[in-house]
Amino acid sequence: MNFLPLWRYQNQLIDGAIVTLELTVISALAGLLIGIAGAVALKGRITPLRWLVRGYIELFRNTPSLIQIFIVFFVLPNFGLKLPAFEAAAVALSLYFGAYSVEIIRAGLDSIPRSQVEAGQCLGLSGWQVFRHIILPPALRNAYPAVTSQFVLLLLGTSLASQVAADELFHVAGFIESRTYRSFEVYAVICAVYFAMAMSFKALFAIVGLAAFRWPRRR
Amino acid sequence: MALVEIRDVHKTFGKVEVLKGVSLDVEEGEIVTIIGRSGSGKSTLLRCINALESVDSGEIRVEGQTVHARMPDLKKFRQRVGIVFQAFNLFPHLKVERNITLAPLLTGRIDKAKARALAADVLTRVGLADKIDAWPEQLSGGQQQRVAIARCLAMAPHLMLFDEVTSALDPELVGEVLKVMEAMAKQGMTMILVTHEMGFARNVANRIVFMHQGRVWEQGPPAKLFANPETPELASFIASAK
Amino acid sequence: MRSFSLIDFVSLFAALRWTVALVVLALAFGAPLALGLALGRISRFAGLRWAMAACIQVIQSVPLLGLLFFFYFGMPVFLGIQVPALIAVTVAYTLYTAAFLGEIWRGGLEAVKQAQWEAGACLGLSAWQQFRHIIAPQALRMSLPPTVGFLVQLIKGTSLASILGFVELARAGQVVSAATFQPLLTYALVAAIYFALCLPLTLWSRSLEARLDGSR
Ligand SMILES: Nc1ncnc2c1ncn2[C@@H]1O[C@H](COP(=O)(O)OP(=O)(O)O)[C@@H](O)[C@H]1O
Ligand SMILES: [Mg+2]
Numbered sequence: 001m002n003f004l005p006l007w008r009y010q011n012q013l014i015d016g017a018i019v020t021l022e023l024t025v026i027s028a029l030a031g032l033l034i035g036i037a038g039a040v041a042l043k044g045r046i047t048p049l050r051w052l053v054r055g056y057i058e059l060f061r062n063t064p065s066l067i068q069i070f071i072v073f074f075v076l077p078n079f080g081l082k083l084p085a086f087e088a089a090a091v092a093l094s095l096y097f098g099a100y101s102v103e104i105i106r107a108g109l110d111s112i113p114r115s116q117v118e119a120g121q122c123l124g125l126s127g128w129q130v131f132r133h134i135i136l137p138p139a140l141r142n143a144y145p146a147v148t149s150q151f152v153l154l155l156l157g158t159s160l161a162s163q164v165a166a167d168e169l170f171h172v173a174g175f176i177e178s179r180t181y182r183s184f185e186v187y188a189v190i191c192a193v194y195f196a197m198a199m200s201f202k203a204l205f206a207i208v209g210l211a212a213f214r215w216p217r218r219r
Numbered sequence: 220m221a222l223v224e225i226r227d228v229h230k231t232f233g234k235v236e237v238l239k240g241v242s243l244d245v246e247e248g249e250i251v252t253i254i255g256r257s258g259s260g261k262s263t264l265l266r267c268i269n270a271l272e273s274v275d276s277g278e279i280r281v282e283g284q285t286v287h288a289r290m291p292d293l294k295k296f297r298q299r300v301g302i303v304f305q306a307f308n309l310f311p312h313l314k315v316e317r318n319i320t321l322a323p324l325l326t327g328r329i330d331k332a333k334a335r336a337l338a339a340d341v342l343t344r345v346g347l348a349d350k351i352d353a354w355p356e357q358l359s360g361g362q363q364q365r366v367a368i369a370r371c372l373a374m375a376p377h378l379m380l381f382d383e384v385t386s387a388l389d390p391e392l393v394g395e396v397l398k399v400m401e402a403m404a405k406q407g408m409t410m411i412l413v414t415h416e417m418g419f420a421r422n423v424a425n426r427i428v429f430m431h432q433g434r435v436w437e438q439g440p441p442a443k444l445f446a447n448p449e450t451p452e453l454a455s456f457i458a459s460a461k
Numbered sequence: 462m463r464s465f466s467l468i469d470f471v472s473l474f475a476a477l478r479w480t481v482a483l484v485v486l487a488l489a490f491g492a493p494l495a496l497g498l499a500l501g502r503i504s505r506f507a508g509l510r511w512a513m514a515a516c517i518q519v520i521q522s523v524p525l526l527g528l529l530f531f532f533y534f535g536m537p538v539f540l541g542i543q544v545p546a547l548i549a550v551t552v553a554y555t556l557y558t559a560a561f562l563g564e565i566w567r568g569g570l571e572a573v574k575q576a577q578w579e580a581g582a583c584l585g586l587s588a589w590q591q592f593r594h595i596i597a598p599q600a601l602r603m604s605l606p607p608t609v610g611f612l613v614q615l616i617k618g619t620s621l622a623s624i625l626g627f628v629e630l631a632r633a634g635q636v637v638s639a640a641t642f643q644p645l646l647t648y649a650l651v652a653a654i655y656f657a658l659c660l661p662l663t664l665w666s667r668s669l670e671a672r673l674d675g676s677r
Contacts, residue, residue, distance in 0.1 A: 001538060062613065062659035063652045064620035066631060071652065074644040118271060119308035123322035123374065124298035133321060137312045152522070159524040163624060170526060184534035191527040198522035215312045216356040 005180045006189055009172075016172030017193055023090055023158045023168055028151055030094035035101025042106055053102065060099035066160050068092040073164040086168075089161035097154050104150065108143030109135065141213040148205040152198050159194070169193060220283060222247045222378060222409050223268065228277035230263055237263045239433035240277070245378075245411060250404045252420040252441075253413045255430035256456060261413040264430070265380045268411070269302050281378065298326060301371030302380040305387050307363040309355040315342070315366050316351045319373045328374065341369040345399045361392030365399055372403075379403065381412035417460050421445060429453045465646050469637045473650060476633030480658075483619040483629065484612075486551045491558025498563030503570050513563070520560035525618050528553040533625055550622055557618065561611050569604030570596065606673060609666035613659045620655070630654060 041053045060068065073088040083091065112135045120130035162170035173190040177183050221244035230238040237260045245251050253261050266272045268279055273288035280286065281300065290296060310318050319341060320334040329337055335351075342348045345365040355363055364384055371379060381400065385393040397419050404410060404423050414420055420427055421441045428438040429452075437444065437453050448454040501513035520528070532553040536544045573596050581591030623632030634651035638644045 058660060058663065059656065062617075062663055063655045064617040064631065066620045066623075067634070067648060067652050067655065070634075070644075071648045074638070075648055078645055115304065115306055115308050116310065119304070119310070120322075121271070122269060122297055122300075122302050123370070124294040124296075124326050125322055126294060129325050133325065134310055141312070156522075156524040156527075159526045160621075162526075170524070173530075184531075184538045187527060187530040187534055191523045191531050194524055194527055195519065195522045199518075202522075213312075215314075216354050218311065218356060 001185060002182065003185050003189065005182055006176060006185055009176045009179075012172050012176065013169070013189070013193065016167065016169035017197065019086070019167050020155070020158050020169040021197070023086065023093065023161060023166065024151070024155045026090050027093035027097050027158070028154055030090070031097025031101050031154070032105075032147075034094065034098025035105045038098065038102030039105040039109060042102065043109070056095075057099045057102055060096055065092070065096050065157055066163060068096055069160055069164055085161065085164045085166040088164060089158070089166045089168075093154065093158060093161070096157070097150065100150050101147070104143050104146045107146070108139040111142040112139050144205075144209055144213070148202075148209070151205075152201055155198060155201065156194060221245055222249075222282060223411070224278075224280040225264075225268070226278045226280075228264070228267060228279060229275045230260075230267060230272065231275055237433055238267070238274070241430075241433070241435055242277075243428060243435055243438075245409060247409055248407050249426065250410045250424045251412070251426050251428055252424035253411065253428045253430055254415070254417075254420060254456070254460075255436075259430045260433045261430055262382050265302065265382050265411065265413060269297065269300050269380060271302075294326065298322070298328070298374045299377045300380065301374060301376035301378070303364070303367050303371060303382070303384050305383045307355075307360070307367045307387075309363055309367055309370075311355055313355075314351075315347075315353050315355065315358075318355065318366060319370045322370075323373050337373055338369075341372040342366070344372060344402070345369045346395070359392060360388045361395045364388065364396050368396075368399055368403075376408075378409045378411070381410065381414070383413050383415065385414065385416060415460065417445075417457075429456065431456075465637075465641045465643045469641060469647070470650075472637060473630065473633050473647075473654065476628055476630045477654065479622070479627055479629035480616065480619050483550070483554060483622055483627070484615055487554035487558045487615055487619075488612075490551065490555040492562060494555065494559035495562035495566060498559055499566035499570055502563070502567040517560045517564055520556050521564070525553070525557055526621050526624065528557055529621055529625055546625060546627070550625060550627065554615070554618070558611075558615060561614070562608065565604050565607045565611060566600065568607070569600035572603050573599045603673065606666045606670040609662055609669065613662050613666070616658055616662075617655065 038053045038056070041049045044050065069089055069092040072083065072092040073085065076083065076088070116134055116138075117130055120134040125133070158168055159170040161168050162174060165171060169190060173186050177186045180186065223243070223245040225241055225243040228238050228241045229236065241260070241264060243251075253264070255261055263272060267274050268281065268286065270286050270288050270290065270293060278285055281296070284290070284292075284296065286296070310321070313321060316335060316338040319338040320329075323329045323337060324331065324334055338351055339348060342351055345368055347362060347365055347369065350358060350362060350366070355366065358366065368384075384400075385396050388396065393416065397416060400410070400412070401419075401423050412424075424441050426438060427441050427444045429436045429444070429450075431437075431450075431452050437448065437450050444453070445457060448457060498513050498517060501509050502517075504510055504513075523531075529550060532549045533546060536549045536552065577595055577599065578591055581595040586594065619629055620631035622629050623635065626632070628636070630651055634647050638647040641647065
């Protein structure tokens with residue numbers, strides 16, 4: 001075991017980690033937007049749209065993310081949509097994250113009892129005011145653990161983008177391995193970097209959660 | 220003109236007709252207590268008065284205005300009619316002060332500078348001035364229900380509806396809530412309340428309304444109604460409530 | 462270049478064998494380990510609780526792909542001998558399964574109220590008897606939906622073994638796709654096979670969940 005030969009690749013590692021973070025954050029934001037839109041559609045009255053959203057959720061939750069990335073990268077060009085590796089991975093991961101987000105957001109909204117809405121209406125609040133001030137804060141709190149743990153899974157899942165040669169961390173690992181032939185050391189270090197990133201996010205989310213949701217839980 | 224006029228109201232859920240032609244007038248300053256077996260339509264009637272449900276036929280007028288889920292000024296109307304439920308329904312993520320001031324602020328009744336004073340004022344009226352900075356979850360059931368009443372009072376309603384507000388409380392906490400309601404009655408608030416507290420109904424109400432199978436079965440002053448029920452249904456209800 | 466033919470079709474389905482084999486191996490070794498982790502997490506000994514929590518944290522904070530490479534290249538380093546790739550991959554999937562199932566089952570165990578243990582103790586049952594006859598059945602019922610949900614996660618996860626050269630479903634897809642130049646058809650077919658495997662489990666998990674909610 002010899003980790004020294006890896007030392008001179010630290011800049012590549014840092015660059016890779018940054019691309020991984022970019023891929024994660026972009027996919028998470030896009031996925032959350034999809035999730036909100038999907039949850040609204042599921043609550044809506046347009047039946048075909050509800051079916052479409054359900055189909056989307058099942059399709060993306062029941063097939064491997066890796067295959068989804070392959071399809072966006074290798075198959076879409078046949079239809080004239082040729083995306084570079086990073087963009088292809090971002091699209092696939094956004095759709096994957098979105099499929100989970102829809103359900104999480106919907107469950108969060110559903111967790112608020114009807115009586116809370118009525119209490120707001122009885123005080124003369126408008127529909128938007130009820131949503132913004134009465135439904136949203138507790139719904140966010142209820143959805144928060146699921147969203148954040150899904151975010152960490154997304155962070156780890158971006159490693160699959162290496163398989164279409166996006167320049168993220170895991171791809172950098174392959175590059176360093178090919179230069180140093182220190183396969184085990186390289187992947188041990190890479191795992192440690194992912195671990196550090198994942199733990200940092202978990203700590204960050206825990207702190208943000210404590211700061212944002214101060215009210216006591218129901219007994 | 221009575222403050223509340225209910226004329227031959229019918230309401231059906233699916234195939235079940237819950238209100239089968241209810242008529243009732245409530246004068247300003249009157250305290251009307253609705254009693255009756257579970258399922259007789261008491262809650263549904265209150266919810267119709269507040270436009271939480273809309274009636275199938277008949278009419279409900281409050282202060283001369285016809286009540287309907289799609290009425291113009293529904294929000295303004297709701298601010299004039301306070302309702303308190305069995306299950307408190309405080310907002311768990313807002314402190315007591317904010318629970319009370321949220322609606323007055325959002326609906327433009329008051330400005331920020333006066334909000335805390337308003338909360339302190341209505342809390343004093345329910346005897347909870349010291350809980351202004353508490354979270355709802357830190358309060359007992361009786362205290363939560365009093366905050367729910369204070370939250371309504373902050374809207375300065377012309378009419379208060381109470382739906383079994385003490386039914387979810389431990390017995391030792393019932394008294395403190397009834398005391399607050401009694402004080403409100405003394406100050407001249409018009410109140411329609413559904414309750415199983417027969418003592419309270421007897422002592423505070425001007426009129427008792429006995430609902431049975433979706434109808435107003437019998438009504439009158441408490442002394443007469445409890446002493447000489449005219450219908451066997453009311454007699455057996457009074458007997459079973461003792 | 463050749464056109465997509467029956468052979469390709471068959472080779473995709475033949476590759477299912479490996480997908481299934483990897484899932485079975487992961488469960489066979491991972492499930493008992495998961496039970497150990499879950500019990501350790503609710504143990505009376507704080508040290509044990511912390512150690513188990515740390516193990517689970519570490520595994521859940523590393524990409525599955527990273528775990529696979531780590532053990533693929535690491536086993537020879539740890540053991541000093543070459544080991545078949547299957548063993549390395551099995552170790553990785555086992556740990557992955559153990560961590561996730563362990564956490565799910567801990568959740569189930571903790572959801573059973575403390576009073577249930579006490580009730581068992583009052584009846585004079587030993588700790589093991591309390592667990593076996595009172596706690597475990599209730600915990601199992603509660604953790605079944607997420608357990609089935611994880612199974613879907615695991616099936617999808619076996620697609621990563623393709624990257625280490627296992628000719629399971631995803632890898633067979635790549636091979637066929639390269640040979641036929643028909644990525645659309647091939648990947649659609651691969652996705653459809655995964656979908657057919659996973660969807661029934663997802664639906665089952667959801668109906669279990671609904672039934673549980675209904676009974677609460
Ligand atoms: N939203 C609703 N949907 C269907 N049935 C309802 C609904 N609300 C009330 N009911 C039915 O109407 C009847 C009267 O209910 P309610 O007004 O709550 O009676 P009470 O308050 O006197 O106990 C009951 O049989 C109840 O099941
Ligand atoms: Mg009722």
